[in-house]
Amino acid sequence: MPNRMTLVAVWLVLLALLGISTWVALLRLGSWHAALNLIFAVASAGAVVWFDMHLRKGSGTLKLFAGGTVIFLFIMFGFGLADWLTR
Amino acid sequence: MSDALPAVHEQYQVATQQLAADRLGLWVFLASEAMLFGAVFFSLAVYHYIHPAAMHAATDQLDLSMGAVGTAVLLSSSTTMALAVKAAGEGRRWETLVALIGTVVLGLAFEAIKVHDWFDEFGKGLYPPAGPPFPLPQPAARLFFHLYFVSTGLHAVHLAVGILLVAGLVIMQVSGRLTLPERMVTVEMVGLYWQFVDIVWIFLYPTLYLVSR
């Protein structure tokens, strides 16, 4: 179990990432800010999974399932988008 | 199966085995849910890619400040839920109760913001099948709003289920049926679901409000 201070720190980091991500989008950097927005989203989601959902202390099986799901999502996006990217 | 008092069902030998099974079951369920939303995100990604100009125009119609506030509210609810699970594990009943109530309030606040957004957008004609005429010339902008309403709607339904579950925990605890820390796993399961729904929003917010801006 993470202690309370860790959870609060994670919360502050999440809010900071939200702020930066929104600010970056307002700069209108075109596809650059899109990439940054997604990176910030992945970081935030990772923080929630790792600390709030305490996967950090989860068993190997849980980590395998969580990681496996991400891989299958990558398959869907990678192979699927590959069609439009190469048309 | 009929006996309610012992925490271990007949197919398990020890309580830790049942706890591990419950936990794994919930994560497998979340994996399934992730694929369900994954397909929605995949559709959004495809249309962002093939209609960048229309998606840009459509994104500009959304109220960014409301989106950002809603996201902050949900991120906070993730933290209160995590605090509730922590307190439940330590058997701190009051702290658990306060954190759970906080989570419900934040969840309701998010839903209120979302419903307000929807009415607002409907008024501006942004719900293409009905209401005032759609303001944008690009046909693909309608595509964006179709996906917007389905994805936010699907998320809101999931969140509503979460609110009901957490409210159920509050009622169980007030009526003394949620003995802590023995039944901490119940709080933990609901918490995992809640935080998963938050993660969906963590991706929906940039996908709908930011990337094509």
Next chain:
Amino acid sequence: MTAEAKALPSKSYLEDGYTLSSWFFSTDHKRIAILYFVSITLFFFVGGAAATLIRLELLSPTGLFLSNDAYNRLFTIHGVVMVWFFLIPSIPNTFGNFLIPIMIGAKDLAFPKLNLASWWIFVLAGCFVIAALLIGGVDTGWTFYAPFSTMFSNGYVVPAVIGVFIAGFSTILTGLNFIVTIHKLRAPGMTWFRLPLFVWAIYATSLVMVLATPVLATTLMLIFAERVLGLGFFDPKLGGDPVLYQHLFWFYSHPAVYIMVLPAMAVMSELMSAFCKRRVFGYKVVAYSSLAIAGLGFLVWGHHMFVAGESVYAGLVFSLLSFSIAVPSAIKVFNWTATMRKGYVSLDAPMLFALGFIGLFVIGGLSGLFVAATGLDVHLTRTYFVIAHFHFIMVGGTVSCYFGALHFWWPKMTGRMYPEMLGRGTALMIFFGFILTFMPQFILGWLGMPRRYHLYPPEFQVLNVLSSAGASILAVAYTLPLIYLGWSLFYGKRAGANPWGAAGLEWLIPSPPPRENFETVPVVTWEAYPYPLKPQPVERKETP
């Protein structure tokens, strides 16, 4: 707990209550397996009736009795019912449900109430689909392709889509239950590599169920939203891309092929070892190949869209990966065949079904290489060649194994033997009837006869009549077991605990098994398939 208070000897699961509610609300995995068995048998005959009508209609080049529209509705209902209401739940939900806990030495699945809920959800889904059929049917084909299904179809798409959507959740919950059960409920000593290969393959199936089915749910939800709420997603007028629909649909539906065929492979390993009295050759390789098939199955869905407007480069990659699936599939076939070498092969009915599977699966698999090649597929796709290909896999393969499993575990599930000669006759009839039905369809497809039409040039009539003749044999062969298995329930010879002399925990407990499966939790000290069987070191209190 309550079980301990009961007097010995414990009753069999069939004697554990006789009221309807003791069945419909039972959380016993064995009873739920029987509930599934009865319901999917009903659906099998609904889908089979549709198939019979299709083959009757195709006897004549001008059609015999159906309008174009009625024919469309007929093959749609055949596909929808057979795929989602028979093949997908067939082996996992009946034999998987019944056997997984027993094979791993557990008293039940991890979540018995969820298991019961799965069945009720399945029934609810079935009601929607039957309702769609009764009020007029659907004309989209089982794939519900957009934009036809969303914008143009005048069939009852919405109730059918709702039905399939709901059925998906039944599948997901079953898969979840199996995964957790296999991870967490194995008896002491039952390590992963002591599991019967049946369990490995069902585990792989469950992973596909949990990860692929939700994508179907989303796809169907989008159809629903487009048709009911007017929220177009695939509408070309708005810049929507119908190929996106196909990507979403086949992201589910190609892996779904493995939901249908991996359980058949699960049954194969059990049948081959039991009737050759040998450990399956290359146990670990067969176990891993199940996982490989499940994983690779997610990488090839684009082979359904070679001519749909998919990029040629994507088509190339999907084609290459599709070929690669042949590797783990072939490994399995070679290993089952190798299991027979130096084995004591006995040709009882289940073994005949298993041998039939090998023949039909190999033909189906090899014809898959034809349609996986992009160039050849341009000619063969949307013809009867594809129809024959997937029927060889799903009907020749899966349904053969389903019947093999039914005969093999019938004594365990009911405590009665079926009439052996009738069983063997049925196995032979299914094999030859199947060949006669679908071999001509390969030729028809090669010659260019398109699927989904009930009118065809007169020169195709001979082959079509041959196919329909084969179908009539199949109709008889699929109905026969209903009669003699039903008869055996009352008059069949009583089966002992292990009528086949087979290995596996399920054969160490009485037939039919007691409610709690095992009086004491077994401690496993042996590897899987310990042939030749020695007296097992399991603590067993024989009932007097």
